[in-house]
Amino acid sequence: MKEAHDLAHALADAKGRAILGVAGPPGGGKSTLAAEIAARIDGAVVLPMDGFHLDDDVLARHGTRDRKGAPHTFDVSGFLSLLNRLRTSETVFAPRFDRGQELSRAGAIEIGMDARLVVVEGNWLLHDEGGWAGVQPLLNATVYLDVDEEELRRRLAARWAAHGLSTAESAAKIDGNDLPNARLVAAGKTRADLILRP
Numbered sequence: 562m563k564e565a566h567d568l569a570h571a572l573a574d575a576k577g578r579a580i581l582g583v584a585g586p587p588g589g590g591k592s593t594l595a596a597e598i599a600a601r602i603d604g605a606v607v608l609p610m611d612g613f614h615l616d617d618d619v620l621a622r623h624g625t626r627d628r629k630g631a632p633h634t635f636d637v638s639g640f641l642s643l644l645n646r647l648r649t650s651e652t653v654f655a656p657r658f659d660r661g662q663e664l665s666r667a668g669a670i671e672i673g674m675d676a677r678l679v680v681v682e683g684n685w686l687l688h689d690e691g692g693w694a695g696v697q698p699l700l701n702a703t704v705y706l707d708v709d710e711e712e713l714r715r716r717l718a719a720r721w722a723a724h725g726l727s728t729a730e731s732a733a734k735i736d737g738n739d740l741p742n743a744r745l746v747a748a749g750k751t752r753a754d755l756i757l758r759p
Contacts, residue, residue, distance in 0.1 A: 562594060564755055565704045569598045572701050573605065573678040580647055580679045580699065584686040584750075585706030586743030587630060588716035590759060594706065595682040606676045608647075610683025612656030612665050613640040630742055632685050637692035644681070644699040650674050660724070684742060687749030697752060705753035713743055 565583075572579035583595045592609065599605040613636045620626040625634055646653050657669035672679060685693050686703060697703060708716075717739050721731035750756055 562597070562757060562759070565594060565757060566598060566601060568702055568704065568755060569602060569605070569678060569680070573602045575701075578647065578650055578676055578679065579701045580644065580681055582686040582697070582700040582703040583680060583682040583706070584684065584703055584746070584753065586708060586713055586746045587684060587739045588713045588720060588743075589706040589708045591682040591684075591706060594704070594757075595680040599678075599680050602678055604675055604677035606670070606672045606679050608643075608655055608670060608672065608679050608681045609658060610635070610640060610681060610685065611658035612670070613637070613643075614658055614665055616665070617663060628738055630684070630738060632688055632690065632693055632745070635685070637685075637696075641692060641695050641699070644696065647672065647679055648699065684746050687752045688746070689749060689752070702754045703752070704755045704757060705750040707747070707750060707756050707758045710740065710743065713740065 569581055572581055583591045585591045595607045599607045614629065615634050615636060617626060620629055620634055628634055643653065643655055652674050653672045654668040655670040655672065656665040656667050658665050681700065686696050686700065687705065714735060717735045718731050721734055726734065
């Protein structure tokens with residue numbers, strides 16, 4: 562992961578606020594890498610894209626609750642608006658997704674004027690369909706975590722078991738949503754500035 566840390570330091574040392582995107586599939590290790598990068602750089606803040614999940618009630622009304630996490634289940638316009646605001650030096654407040662409650666908490670992340678580097682992590686940073694095509698141009702650089710499908714399956718099974726799902730419920734989520742999303746995420750990996758294979 563040294564290459565990702567070197568890239569982050571180079572961005573943080575440049576003038577003004579920089580935005581580094583960490584993309585990859587569900588269970589790929591994005592949150593872990595983003596936290597590691599931010600911990601090594603003074604003034605770095607992690608911004609998870611998951612804060613822009615649409616609420617479960619909204620998804621239910623649209624009949625897309627079982628696809629939560631797919632590109633069409635996020636507020637991409639809101640996410641783009643926030644990224645544009647981050648291009649300035651103003652203080653910005655962003656939502657944080659609470660996985661325990663399965664909802665986003667508005668204004669939970671403060672990105673102050675002294676933030677030198679914002680590490681944005683999420684599945685769809687390199688996706689190029691619909692509004693998502695506008696994301697990558699707002700990032701200074703992107704890293705993609707490339708994890709093979711069997712390892713993803715193992716990690717996702719452990720994740721859903723930790724949330725109390727049975728083996729059958731976990732398998733349904735993984736095969737019906739997580740891995741289809743992972744395959745679509747992987748289609749954008751060649752657009753990354755750096756591809757890492759942990």
